[in-house]
Amino acid sequence: MEDHTNGSSWKQALAGSQMLLVAFGALVLMPLITGMDTSVALFTAGIGTLIFQIVTGGQIPIFLASSFAFIAPVIASKGKFGMAETMGGLMAAGILYIALSGLVRLRGTAFIRRLLPPVVIGPVIMTIGLGIAPVAVEMASGRTGDGATQLVPEITALWIAMISLAVTVIMSVWAKGLFRLVPIMFGVIVGYILSAFAGIVDITPIKEAAWLAVPNFIAPEFSWGAILFMVPVAIAPAIEHIGDILAIGNVTGKNYLKKPGLHRTLLGDGLATSAAALFGGPPNTTYSEVTGAVMLTRNFNPKIMLWAAGTAIILAFVGKFGAVLQTIPVPVMGGILCLLFGSIAVVGLNTLIRHQVDLSQARNLVIVAVTLVFGIGGMVMGHLEGIALCSVAAIILNLVLPGSDEAWGKAIYEHNNE
Template identity: 35%
Template sequence: MAQNSDFHDDSALLDIHDKPSPLAWAGLSLQHMFSMFGSTVIVPLLVGLSPSIALFSSGIGTLLHIMITQRKIPAYMGSSFAFITPMMALMKTTGYPGIAQGVIGVGLVYLLVAGIIWAVGADWVDKLLPPIVVGPIVMVIGLSLAGSAATDAMMKNNHYDLTYFLIALATLGLAIFFNMAFKGLIGLIPILLGIVGGYLISIACGIVDLHAIAVAPWFKLPPFEVPGLSYPFKIDWGAIITITPIAFVTMTEHMGHIMVLDELTHRNFFKDPGLNRTLAGDGVASLVAGLIGGPAVTSYGENIGVMAITKVHSVYVLMGAAVFAMLFAFVNKLNVLIMQMPLPVIGGISFLLFGTIATSGIQVMIDHHVDLGKKRNLMIASTTLVIGVGNAYLQLGSFQFTGLALATIIAIILNLIMPQEAASEK
């Protein structure tokens, strides 16, 4: 695997530092933007945040990540699904100020870990977060959201609605169809196409407020939420503790993406520019997102998939996608259109999205040959799943560790303190 920064991958149509022609540049960048669009805007929709700020956050976060990694890694930063559960809980109690502190906390945790790795190396990360910890936690992230998806898909004003559920199933069916039946660009954006199809069905069923979309101005400044300006800044340790532990889980996702990019580009990004820089890029991206009103961000597998198929690995294409995302954030009519998205469409697409998250946790354990026949592994996985999915929480005064955060902490502790073999296995 090449490690020299001067290496050029001739098997790629455009390697990392190659610039496309202006017209091709625009087309390739728009393709990347549409690939991440559906997932990036569905997160704020589920939580109750502004899609336009999420788009802006993803764009500026991507540019910052590319800058911090010295333009050596073609990665796109989009809204992270891992933090949906705690963000939804905090939205009901503290509103965005609490979420902001948690997201900023995530960024600071990333920067802290990046600093430690810079000082002492990265071997300790694997010991803290082995597959038996990461797999069940990723499963919890998906499964803990299953109830929310079902409610969105079935319930209208707290009552079961058959039309809603049929729209949800149609949305799900379309996303699966586009994913399975097409390749090329259409095969890369099945989530977005499923959402569009479900939206059009909802309009036909008369459950979309078209007037609100028609009267909305075309362009408008996104409703940025800046601490100290948009709302009084007051440290909320409960909110911070609710969200920040999950950063350790998304770090493993980040490292997985780096591994895939290593193989794709025939380089070793763990050595050049180094894991400390890649984590710092993620951390700064989330830090900035929290300071302007967006959700935490993470590197996107969707865009890695685009690169794998197109063999275009240029960081300039990713930078172009980031600029397009930031520009789209100012198209207010698009923001209103997204905000009017019917709940059954969100619920239907969430069946697939949240299920995919859960099954990716299973895949982590399969890929690393985790043996659940071993009592140690069984104890860690079982405890983590039930605490997390059941949303068992620990209340300490005003501090509350919600199910996902608590499950993450307990999984890490159990992994560190339990012996490799039970007495009966020796």
């Protein structure tokens, strides 16, 4: 397997900038949807990636940025507790990752295998995408994510949203090389230009913004309500994290679950998420888009992710850059999210298919069915609701229902325990 790990610093810097470009679209969409500051998100993605690389000994070519699993919970928590207490809850969610990493170190990956088989992983990931699907539809229709306010005339919004979606789909399917990895960027650019012609882009914030500006950092506050609301949500991205570590291992031909170890990668992700919340940024997760770029470029040198992180931190302090991102019209984001949220759901569906989970077995059918309805339907029990509740329900059902062997088709960790 060819490994382009050598090269001068400028080549590494260029490769790092390229990796940030691949991650960029999804990185900024999450804060734009939830009302967070995009410059803070860039800063915390950079800081989070640096923390992850330090904890894992700089062995894994992976980049951390905004997690889509937290979109719906952050919007709900912001309405109930305010942004500062939501950040406190997200810090606690990062601490759950850290606790999980300790358990993995003590008990090994077999403990994860028992707790999170594909019959749990699949439907939980599906609910991350499908549970927030209405947000995409509302935004594509020119309304705020909750549907409360019409920001753009619906006909105009739908035209812009569908063309933005079409461009993103075309680039995803027909583009070649690196262009295929940045379909969101092309969708945003075309949608932005159309919006400018339609007269729905307000460039006043760009004119008023300074070239250099400190991001709008927010200090966290802590309340048990926000913590109990947010902590269970971390189960879903923890599941996603394990899949991403396996994926990058398959690309580079290395077993990262053994070296540096799943306990170190979970610890790095947990510390990165808590650090992000400390500054008022979205929680971090490992980015599969970047794994795709690593596969395509064959550049397996983890140092390029340090350059990507550094570039993100520098861009966070360019005030006009952040202002441009804030002016992206709602229909543009809505159109692209129609694809992005659906793609997340397909990843969950593919987890069930790939591991040949037998849904004719009663226990598996019950777990998937209850998880989907609780998650997508927005079931509420105390402080638990939506993704958090369905994650907890899936884990409990898997542990208490008889026939746990039936939860597995082909074991996800089989090749790591040989």
